[in-house]
Amino acid sequence: MLKLYYSPGACALASHIALEEAHADYELVRIDLSKGEQKTPEYLAVNPAGVTPALVSDDGVLTENLAIMWYAAATHPDAGLLPPDDAxxxxxxxxxxxxxxxxxxxxxxxxxxxxxxxxxxxxxxxxxxxxxxxxxxxxxxxxxxxxxxxxxxxxxxxxxxxxxxxxxxxxxxxxxxxxxxxxxxxxxxxxxxxxxxxxxxxxxxx
Incomplete structure (x- = not known):
C-alpha cells in the first residue's frame, strides 16, 4: 500500500487529491509542521529535505508534488488524470x-x-x-x-x-x-x- 506523508492544507494536498482522484489504495501519515515533525530523524529518514509531501511505495520513496501526482496518475490510468498517449x-x-x-x-x-x-x-x-x-x-x-x-x-x-x-x-x-x-x-x-x-x-x- 502507498503511504503519503502530508501536512494539512499545505502543498501536499495536491498529491493527496491526486491519489484520491486515482482511487489509489493508500494511507496517510500526518506531519505537524508547527511542531517541527518534519525535522525529526524518523521523517528525515523518509525525506532528507524535511518537507512534505513524501510518498512511500513498493519501489521506493518519491518526493515533490510533480513526481507524486504523475506517479499516481500513471499507475492508475483508468482514472484518466493525464492527457492520452496520443496527445x-x-x-x-x-x-x-x-x-x-x-x-x-x-x-x-x-x-x-x-x-x-x-x-x-x-x-x-x-x-x-x-x-x-x-x-x-x-x-x-x-x-x-x-x-x-x-x-x-x-x-x-x-x-x-x-x-x-x-x-x-x-x-x-x-x-x-x-x-x-x-x-x-x-x-x-x-x-x-x-x-x-x-x-x-x-x-x-x-
Missing amino acids: PFELARMLRVNGFLASALHPAIGKVLFARPPLEGEARAQALEPALAKYDIVEHHLLKGPWVLGERYTVADGYLSVFSRWLRLADLLDPDRFPKLNAHLTLVQSRPCVQKALHMEGLHPA
Missing part, C-alpha cells in the same frame, strides 16, 4: 503549468503567506504584488477553462486549486481580477474526491 502536446502543456506552479508561483505566494517571522507593512506589500502577478499569468495565459487544459480534468487542476485556495483563504483571490481562477477553484472543490481529501485533512472548501 503529447497536451501532456507538455500540463507539465508546463505544473512546472510554473512549482517553480514560480509557489515560492512567490509562500513567501507572502508563510514567512517566519511574518512579513508586515512595506515588506509584505513588496512581496505581494509580484506574487499576484504570477496568478495573473495563470489567469490570462495558462488556465484555459473550465479546467486547466480545457474540457479534461488532470492532476494540474488539483495542484492549481491548492494555491488558489490559499489566496481565497487570505481574502486575496479578487473575483474581479481573477474570475477564471475563482470559477476554477469552486469547480475543483465541487468534486467528490477533492471534498473527501479536504475532509480527511480536517479542512473545508474555501
